[in-house]
Amino acid sequence: MKYLAKTLFGLEEVLAKELEDAGASEVEPLNRAVSFRGDLKMLYKANYCLRTALSILVPIAEFRIASARDLMKKSLLVEWARYMDAGQTFSVVPVVNSGLFSHTGYPALVLKDAVADWFRMNKGRRPSVDTSDPHVVLNLHISGEAVTISLDSSGVPLYRRGYRRGSGTAPLNEVLAAGIILLSGWDGSVPMLDPMCGSGTFPVEACLLACGIPPGKYRKSFGFQRWNDFNPELFDEVRRECNALVPMKHAAISGSDISGEAVRLARLNVESAGLDHLISIEKHDFRDIQSENREGIIFLNPPYGQRIKTHETETLYKMIGSTLKHNFPGFRAFIISSDTEALKHVGLKPSVKRTLFNGSLKCSLMGYNLYAGSLKR
Structure with a gap:
């Protein structure tokens, strides 16, 4: 077929x-x-x-x-x-x-x-x-x-996983988050951090991948279950096989945000997914985070468009670049944003450039290899 x-x-x-x-x-x-x-x-x-x-x-x-x-x-x-x-x-x-x-x-x-x-x-x-x-x-x-x-056959779109219990302004599409993680090549061997985690989509999707948890596990139903030829025994077999996938060994997965409300929502979603024992969500200013690890990966979905005032954009993205350079040497970072002009203010030389869409919004995905002195002059 x-x-x-x-x-x-x-x-x-x-x-x-x-x-x-x-x-x-x-x-x-x-x-x-x-x-x-x-x-x-x-x-x-x-x-x-x-x-x-x-x-x-x-x-x-x-x-x-x-x-x-x-x-x-x-x-x-x-x-x-x-x-x-x-x-x-x-x-x-x-x-x-x-x-x-x-x-x-x-x-x-x-x-x-x-x-x-x-x-x-x-x-x-x-x-x-x-x-x-x-x-x-x-x-x-x-x-x-x-x-x-x-x-x-899906009915409700598959990005609606079923674990989300709260979302802030313009939440990241779950399919996009999972796609970015897969594009990055992250295999769970190094720590993963989202320091502007919002409602926690990146940490949850990373943990689902690392733990071998199928994204459909949390959904109540799929469109094909209402079809006349639906085979419940076969679907039960699929679920048993997929739920038994061997998870990869993974390092720490964490998220943080300067907003207390964002932290509350992220923790709610992490708990809803049953991953609160595997994902740490804390309230932090990105600039204050210091990593003791010599390598890791960072995923960032910073505010853009209507989520931030125009005059604040340059300052924010310059801060992101400076913090990445000074606080996370040895890491790799991936930033998704629809504001291509703002991304120029990060001041880092990208190793990855890719066009993606967050819903109907055209975005750029930039990947950076971070090391001492990586800021562009």
């Missing part, structure tokens, strides 16, 4: 490696997605274990159109009873980039009508649309004249 794993821009190769390690076949990185093949067990495993996937789609129809009428006509040819019944609810999520439609919501309405009409004509009753909690989510992708209709 062919599947499509959606991800954030810039994480395609990371997700492809995850899929290969999970046993998927015919893995092919695309734009913000990775296609792959596998059986039903692989579908369940992809949802439960992948750290950098946003959703797992199951394509059920592909065709070309020249008009909205074509979309209706060809959607009526799909044998919809294979995927749902009239007693279930459904919704349509459109992703449209086509000159055939002036409004992206219109194709979704066409597909909804096609599904309802098919059931009315073939089964005598029509399913209801439910946008808040549907049994079946249909993904409608239109690029030019090419149409792909898919089942969304």
